[in-house]
Amino acid sequence: MSAGAGEVRYDDAFVAAVGVLNTRWALHVVHALSAEPLGFNELRRRVPGAGPSTLKQRLSELAEAGLLHREVLDGSPPRTRYSLTERGAGLRPMFTEMTSWADRHHLEAPDPAEISGGVLGLFQEKWAMHVVCVLLTGPHGFNELAREVGISQVTLSQRLTELERRGLVDRDRTGSAPAYALSPAGMDFRVVAEPLVEWAHDLHAHHERRTADRAEDAARG
Structure with missing residues (x-):
């Protein structure tokens, strides 16, 4: 074309x-993160249709594509927070x-x-x-x-x-x-x-x- x-x-x-x-669920994940950074459990609540293993896979794929960033926060136990990169925010x-x-x-x-x-x-x-x-x-x-x-x-x-x-x-x-x-x-x-x-x-x-x-x-x- x-x-x-x-x-x-x-x-x-x-x-x-x-x-x-x-x-499946990739658009929902990016949309949820477009509002604010979220932890894994928060994402599960925002994207309730995605099971834990599916959500983990989507997050890994989106991170590999450069659309989101995964950050491990100090604490006991440590927490993970996800946010959009500049390309994801686009x-x-x-x-x-x-x-x-x-x-x-x-x-x-x-x-x-x-x-x-x-x-x-x-x-x-x-x-x-x-x-x-x-x-x-x-x-x-x-x-x-x-x-x-x-x-x-x-x-x-x-x-x-x-x-x-x-x-x-x-x-x-x-x-x-x-x-x-x-x-x-x-x-x-x-x-x-x-x-x-x-x-x-x-x-x-x-x-x-x-x-x-x-x-x-x-x-x-």
């Missing part, structure tokens, strides 16, 4: 950077826009404990955010959409069904094959996607620089 001013760039850089957020504009967008379109959460109209839960489903970002570039047929996103037809069918049910995707059955397009609420998701895409490309550029620096150090050594 070519990128113009204000255009959502769904490309390899976006897919690579957003991949770390597309594991997602705050997306969360702000996501909350406003959900409120603007009166999106209701299936679970009353869910935040932002259930949007975090919806987009935690693997590939859901990718599907919406591709459709921001225009309507797609089913097979075309599967190729563009790079997912199986079974998974795509599941994501489209949920996005249709939530009122974000419309299906046009007038042609020889169904075509999918975003509803007005789905098109307005651009205000969420744009800061996410900007963050993803900044993160990808950072990783590229780190890789180049390591290669240069190895060559000198």
